[in-house]
Amino acid sequence: MTAVSTLPETVGIPSAGISSAEPHVHPASRLRSILDSVAAEDGSLPPLNDELVRAMRLPDDLPETLGISEVAEITGITAHTLRYYERIGLVETDRDAAGRRVYDRDALGRIAFVTWLRLSGMPIAGVSRYLELVKAGPDTQDERLALLLEQRAAIVAQLRDLQGALAVVDYKITTYGGTCGA
Amino acid sequence: MTAVSTLPETVGIPSAGISSAEPHVHPASRLRSILDSVAAEDGSLPPLNDELVRAMRLPDDLPETLGISEVAEITGITAHTLRYYERIGLVETDRDAAGRRVYDRDALGRIAFVTWLRLSGMPIAGVSRYLELVKAGPDTQDERLALLLEQRAAIVAQLRDLQGALAVVDYKITTYGGTCGA
DNA sequence: GGTTGGCTTCGAGTGCGCTCGAAGGCCTAG
DNA sequence: CTAGGCCTTCGAGCGCACTCGAAGCCAACC
Numbered sequence: 001m002t003a004v005s006t007l008p009e010t011v012g013i014p015s016a017g018i019s020s021a022e023p024h025v026h027p028a029s030r031l032r033s034i035l036d037s038v039a040a041e042d043g044s045l046p047p048l049n050d051e052l053v054r055a056m057r058l059p060d061d062l063p064e065t066l067g068i069s070e071v072a073e074i075t076g077i078t079a080h081t082l083r084y085y086e087r088i089g090l091v092e093t094d095r096d097a098a099g100r101r102v103y104d105r106d107a108l109g110r111i112a113f114v115t116w117l118r119l120s121g122m123p124i125a126g127v128s129r130y131l132e133l134v135k136a137g138p139d140t141q142d143e144r145l146a147l148l149l150e151q152r153a154a155i156v157a158q159l160r161d162l163q164g165a166l167a168v169v170d171y172k173i174t175t176y177g178g179t180c181g182a
Numbered sequence: 183m184t185a186v187s188t189l190p191e192t193v194g195i196p197s198a199g200i201s202s203a204e205p206h207v208h209p210a211s212r213l214r215s216i217l218d219s220v221a222a223e224d225g226s227l228p229p230l231n232d233e234l235v236r237a238m239r240l241p242d243d244l245p246e247t248l249g250i251s252e253v254a255e256i257t258g259i260t261a262h263t264l265r266y267y268e269r270i271g272l273v274e275t276d277r278d279a280a281g282r283r284v285y286d287r288d289a290l291g292r293i294a295f296v297t298w299l300r301l302s303g304m305p306i307a308g309v310s311r312y313l314e315l316v317k318a319g320p321d322t323q324d325e326r327l328a329l330l331l332e333q334r335a336a337i338v339a340q341l342r343d344l345q346g347a348l349a350v351v352d353y354k355i356t357t358y359g360g361t362c363g364a
Numbered sequence: 365g366g367t368t369g370g371c372t373t374c375g376a377g378t379g380c381g382c383t384c385g386a387a388g389g390c391c392t393a394g
Numbered sequence: 395c396t397a398g399g400c401c402t403t404c405g406a407g408c409g410c411a412c413t414c415g416a417a418g419c420c421a422a423c424c
Contacts, residue, residue, distance in 0.1 A: 069370075080413060083373085098420055100371055113350065120347030124411070145358050148351055155348045159341065165302035166337045168295070169330055176327050251400075262383060265403085280390055282401055306381070365424100372419070378412085389402070394395100 066103045075111060082111070090114055090127060120155050248285045257293060264293070272296055272309060302337050 063070075072079040085091050086101075091111055093101040103111075117127045130147050133140040245252075254261045267273050268283075273293055275283040285293075299309045312329050315322040 067371085078413080079371090081411085084412065087374090098371080100420090116347045116350040118411095119343045120351065141358060145355065148355050148358070152348065152351050152355065155344055155351065159344050159348070161301045162337055162341050162344065165298045166334065166341070168298040169302065169334050169337065173327065173330050173334065176323060176330070249401085260383080261401090263381085266382065269404090280401080282390090300381095368421105368423085370420090370422105373417090375414105375416095377414070380410090381408100383408070384406085386405095387403090390400090392398090394397085 064104065066108070068101045068103070071103045071108065071111070074108070075115065077111070077115065085111075085114065088124065088128070090124065090131065117151070120151060121158055122151050122154070126151070246286065248290070250283045250285070253285045253290065253293070256290070257297065259293070259297065267293075267296070270306065270310070272306065272313065299333070302333060303340055304333050304336070308333070 066074070068079045068082055071077075072082060075082075077085075082091070082101075086093060091107070091114060093103060093107055096102050114127055114131075117130070118124070122130075126147070130144060133144045133147070248256070250261045250264055253259075254264060257264075259267075264273070264283075268275060273289070273296060275285060275289055278284050296309055296313075299312070300306070304312075308329070312326060315326045315329070
């Protein structure tokens with residue numbers, strides 16, 4: 001019955017190739033490869049259980065805190081974008097004595113969560129709204145849950161659309177293969 | 183060995199809710215419901231076969247030709263956007279004596295194909311490129327195939343990302359459900 | 365002590381994909 | 395004959411999510 005508020009938001013780092021324009025290549029990321037290895041277990045990332053959540057945490061041999069450029073390299077999100085996210089209130093960071101951003105594991109986890117939401121197609125405004133509800137305390141849980149369910153529906157719709165598109169593209173590919181040999 | 187060029191590009195009309203910001207609702211579309219019924223057969227739109235392609239063609243009781251506003255209603259794409267697509271060379275249309283756009287089934291099919299590609303995340307420039315290659319003739323097939331394969335990889339990557347996001351969101355949802363009963 | 369390099373803020377710019385509005389043409393109903 | 399409505403073109407505007415650059419601070423190394 002305690003405030004569930006923040007929960008283990010250290011969930012994992014997605015591919016960060018948010019714009020689907022590029023062929024999803026980006027500076028090789030350590031966390032990404034961790035995620036890959038988890039996904040490879042059965043190929044399709046089943047509903048996240050605690051074990052997977054734990055598996056996706058940062059490895060122990062990473063430094064306790066990271067600078068912005070390290071986070072950028074790890075996550076594939078540019079430093080510019082990380083600062084932008086902070087400016088608009090999407091993430092918060094501690095600062096060192098010199099005023100520089102300092103990221104610990106929890107911060108990295110929050111960035112990961114935000115990135116997953118963004119990757120799922122949730123607009124920044126939606127992510128902001130969710131995070132504000134979390135900050136506002138436990139009596140916003142209903143609304144948070146509603147938001148999550150809505151986003152879940154959006155994800156499912158996108159999956160359906162993508163599967164349709166995949167079918168169309170595959171149809172074209174196999175047709176080309178059948179007629180001109182590829 | 184004839185020019186494969188255009189092929190049966192009458193493949194179906196997707197949801198047209200391209201921007202994933204909205205919860206994928208749009209004016210109820212007749213073609214969409216056809217697609218839905220096809221998809222419902224086994225839930226996941228398997229690789230398109232000829233039967234499905236035929237099933238997704240326009241029903242026989244639609245008028246032989248359509249005006250732009252009818253196409254807009256059917257596809258869920260606004261007339262403005264249809265004109266925009268034409269302006270940038272993405273689709274071509276016939277005109278009637280008064281200069282108005284006239285769409286037949288093939289035109290609708292081409293719009294559908296374009297929409298599927300757009301839905302798959304291919305930028306407009308990529309769709310343009312593909313269509314130009316098709317127009318350029320059969321000796322561009324290698325490049326077309328390469329484009330399709332590249333897009334296929336992008337789709338698969340997106341599917342992976344979406345599944346990851348779905349897992350994260352589901353994890354959150356079930357966690358909320360477990361602690362505050364939803 | 366200087367210089368290098370990475371960090372800071374802030375505001376402005378970019379690219380994409382629409383989205384809209386103005387100004388006018390054509391057809392049909394009253 | 396006129397009004398309404400749908401169509402046309404064209405150019406401009408918008409919203410989103412970055413993306414960049416300028417100007418300056420601070421720490422560390424030579």
